[in-house]
Amino acid sequence: MSEKNPEQENLLEEEQKQHRHHHHHRKKSKIKPVIYCVTAFFLSVTLFLTSACAVVELTVFSKDYMLDRMDSSGYYSMVKYELQNRLKNLGDASGFEASFAQNFVDSYDVKKAVQNYIQSFYAGDSTLVETTEFKQQLYAAVQNYAAEKNITLTDEINDHVAYFINEAANIYVDQIAIPFFSVIGVHIVNAQNSVNILLISLGVLVLIIAAVIFFTNEFKHRRYRYLCYGLLGGALTTAVLPTVVLLSDKITRINIATRSLYNLIVSYFNNIFYAFYIPTAVMAALAVVTFVMYAKYYSKYRNQ
């Protein structure tokens, strides 16, 4: 048995200490990546939910979005065309010539009526279409028509004309109003506050999760790596939903008989799904930035 001198003992003790520390450090580094991966996953999910809420906020709850879609899908001119033809059709059953309906329906009046209807809906007012002015204008047009054709408006004919005007007003309401809009609309207006609160909460949650990843990581390259995972995960998740819906062509196969409404609904929903690509692009761009930062700090770390 050889005896160790104190110097040797100290060295051995130091070596054992370092070994224990190193072993402990290795044990810790196995758990940490898992925790940060789960945190990055939560970041990805909250980013996706935030994007979805933001898209809903900027489209479904937006009056301007609806009016913009109406403009882009040619809704006003199509409504005018359909109203004209339906009134001509009613005229065919009521002794009027085709020119009567053609001359009566005015593009500006139709656009104004549709916009009033949409604006009152988003303001939370009644969504009934006002028909008093339409009826008055139509009755004046009938009187002019009768005068041109030398037709005397007897009491009996006036009754028939009143019936015609009421039917025409029903067609007018049918064309100006959007079916089921007042039914669905109530829920949309009521849901707006909840979605606003949800959007703010999710935004705060995103910042908290990002801060946790950023400030609790001891190595800079790892901070950016997990942020990059979260951002890229969020971008992918946000992009998949609209891509699947748009590639399936489901929206274009919706069964709506009225051409104006079909064009509006297809344009409205397609653009909601296209809007998902905006947050996707933002997240992807941020992911690229974080990846560049990760690469920069990782090379520094390796060179140390």
Added chain:
Amino acid sequence: MILPIVFCIVTYLITAAVIFPATSSYLAMADLFFSDKERDVTSPHTNIFVPVEDSSQPDTESSQPKQETIKASDFTFPSYEDQFGELIIEDCQIYADLFFGDSWYVLGNGVGIYNGSAIPGYGKTILIAGHNNTYFNGLKYAEKGQIVKIRTNYGNYQYEITDIRVTTNVDRSAYDLNAEEENLILYTCYPYDTLGLTDLRAFVYAKYVSGPMIDKNS
């Protein structure tokens, strides 16, 4: 960089697991609002009417119409708003394109079969609408015994007018859509040639004379 893909898949798997059990019945119901193919909004309607040779002329020896049968699989059934024939009543000066359906588009371009009734040759009630100021204005001259001709993309038919009646638009006794024999009903707004609208309708009833019957089992 496989991790973001895993995140995406896991997110959708969790979403599906949470949402689908509660919404599967609603999703199945929502499917009813979608058709198999994209709607063609460029053309207002399709014209599938190609006249067929008249093969059901009355037999000269017996003076009885020769009744043929055609297979349902041998011709194209009209879709909604398709023009698939023409309707002629020479005595009333009526010559109109015949459509399937009675939308404003159809009635602005001809006469149309109410899509809750049958097409000619189906052995049931055929209910055809037209406007009193345009294509069915001639119905004011309708009389018993006059012949209504209907030419379609699958056969030519003749019906004989048996009755004319004016009633209200809510009178359900004016037509029987469950009748088990071939019969034709034409209807339009009433009165003719006057300004304004009423709730009265003129109905013209006709019985089947000739034309190929459709074999529904083929």
